[in-house]
Amino acid sequence: MFSLLVSCQTDSKSDQTIRASVPATTPPTLGVDQPNALLKEFRPLIQGIWVSKRYERDLERTHSAEKSWDALMGTPEIFLDFSKLQHDSLKVFSSANNHEGDEFWLLSKRGLTPASLIVSRGEYDEETGKGNHWELAYRVNYRDTTLFFRCVTPNGKIKEETAYYRFFRSFQQDNQTSAITSLARQKLYAGTYRVLLPLNYPGVITFESNGRLIGVKGNSYYEPQTDFMMPVGGEALYFAPSENSKINYNFFAKWSVDTLLLYNAILEAGHDSIPSMYVIDTLSYRLLRQR
Numbered sequence: 001m002f003s004l005l006v007s008c009q010t011d012s013k014s015d016q017t018i019r020a021s022v023p024a025t026t027p028p029t030l031g032v033d034q035p036n037a038l039l040k041e042f043r044p045l046i047q048g049i050w051v052s053k054r055y056e057r058d059l060e061r062t063h064s065a066e067k068s069w070d071a072l073m074g075t076p077e078i079f080l081d082f083s084k085l086q087h088d089s090l091k092v093f094s095s096a097n098n099h100e101g102d103e104f105w106l107l108s109k110r111g112l113t114p115a116s117l118i119v120s121r122g123e124y125d126e127e128t129g130k131g132n133h134w135e136l137a138y139r140v141n142y143r144d145t146t147l148f149f150r151c152v153t154p155n156g157k158i159k160e161e162t163a164y165y166r167f168f169r170s171f172q173q174d175n176q177t178s179a180i181t182s183l184a185r186q187k188l189y190a191g192t193y194r195v196l197l198p199l200n201y202p203g204v205i206t207f208e209s210n211g212r213l214i215g216v217k218g219n220s221y222y223e224p225q226t227d228f229m230m231p232v233g234g235e236a237l238y239f240a241p242s243e244n245s246k247i248n249y250n251f252f253a254k255w256s257v258d259t260l261l262l263y264n265a266i267l268e269a270g271h272d273s274i275p276s277m278y279v280i281d282t283l284s285y286r287l288l289r290q291r
Contacts, residue, residue: 036085036087036088036108037108038108038109038110038117039082039085039088039089039090039106039108039117040082040085042117042138043082043085045138045140045145046080046136046138046145046147047080047081047082047169047170048080048166048167048168048169048170048171049077049078049079049080049166049167049168049171049179050077050078050079050080050147050164050165050166050167050179051076051077051164051165051167051179051180051183052071052072052074052075052076052077052162052163052164053146053163053164053165054071054076054162054163055068055071055072055076055180055183056165056183056187057071058070058071059071059183059184059187059188060187063187063188063255064188064235065184065188065224065225065226065228065235066225066228066234066235066236069098069226069227069228072095072097072098072180072226073097074096074097074162075094075095075096075102075149075162076095076097076098076162076180077094077095077098077164077178077179077180078092078093078094078095078136078147078149078164079092079093079094079171080092080106080136081093081171083171088107088108089105089106089107089108089120090105090106091103091104091105091106092104092105092106092119092136095178095180097229098180098226098227099227099229104119104120104121104134105119105120106119106136107119107120111133111135111136111137111152112135112137112152112156112158113137115137115138115139116135116136116137116138116148117135117136117137118133118134118135119133119134119135119136121133121134122134123151130154131154132151132152132153132154132159133151133152134149134150134151134152135149135150135152136148136149137150144165144166145165145166146163146164146165147163147164147165147166148161148162148163148164149161149162149164150162167179167182167183168182178226180226181211181223181224181226182209182210182211184224184226185207185209185210185211185222185223185224186209188224189207189222189224189237189253189260190207190208190209191206191207191289191290192204192205192206192207192289192290193205193206193207193260193287193288193289193290194287194288194290195215195285195286195287196259196286196287196288197283197284197285197286198285203215204290205285205287207222211223213239213240216239217247218241218242218245218247219239219240219241219242219245219247219248219249220240220241220242220243220245221239221240221242222237222238222239222240223237223238223240224236224237224238224253225237225238231277232277232278233252233265233277233278233279233280234252234253234254234265234278234280235252235253235254236250236251236252236253236265236278237250237251237252237253237262238250238251239251249264249284250264250265250267250278251263251264251265251284251285252265252278252280258288258289258291259286259287259288259289260285260286260287260288260289261283261285261286261287262283262284262285262286262287263280263281263282263283263284264280264281264282264283264284265278265279265280265281266278266279266280266281
């Protein structure tokens with residue numbers, strides 16, 4: 001598996017000067033409006049896993065996870081699991097640049113509008129007690145609900161804002177990984193393909209949007225690379241082994257209209273100050289997407 005599919009935890013680029021005003025490991029005891037009841041009011045409206053609308057639009061534009069990685073800067077994904085609700089707060093997990101993990105507390109305290117709640121993150125001045133605050137807000141229209149993560153100045157102006165759409169409403173076993181990865185699978189690979197290479201291949205290959213891989217012997221799951229903090233050399237795709245199998249593959253993917261080309265990715269050992277990297281090897285699959 002491509003080693004860069006793992007994550008660590010530090011600050012995001014856009015949040016380097018915006019730090020939590022209280023430790024995320026302990027629920028804050030700030031003044032609240034209506035403990036628990038206010039958060040429960042928001043629960044049916046914002047429960048779920050949310051992913052950046054900008055990333056969705058960019059994937060549709062570039063047709064490439066590698067080329068769209070810049071659209072994941074900041075906070076591209078937010079997890080709101082209200083089954084973990086505490087008395088007057090909810091711990092919120094999020095992604096930072098799709099490379100690191102982050103967390104903060106959603107407070108039972110309204111923000112700029114009745115449809116917003118303040119979070120435990122801000123640029124507070126300790127002497128004056130004033131400064132920008134961060135909040136989560138929502139907007140409902142006839143089609144769906146949009147979530148906003150925004151920075152608000154003391155005079156009520158929105159300084160920075162990211163919009164999200166709900167990718168998963170519930171927290172099931174099959175969606176615990178990442179809405180970002182699931183969105184990349186859905187937009188880039190999901191579908192059934194006729195196999196042009198290898199020749200005389202028995203049957204078709206299907207990439208399901210939930211990550212299931214059908215038609216490849218020894219492999220039952222696939223995952224596209226979405227984290228390019230460290231360059232991997234191309235559009236990386238991983239085939240995971242099925243049960244009772246030890247076969248796994250790393251590929252570099254290239255598109256030619258509706259034809260998906262999968263090249264073997266070979267790990268080339270580094271030396272001195274040059275790190276190990278995957279390089280493109282021979283063409284392994286030529287797949288024609290069925291319409």
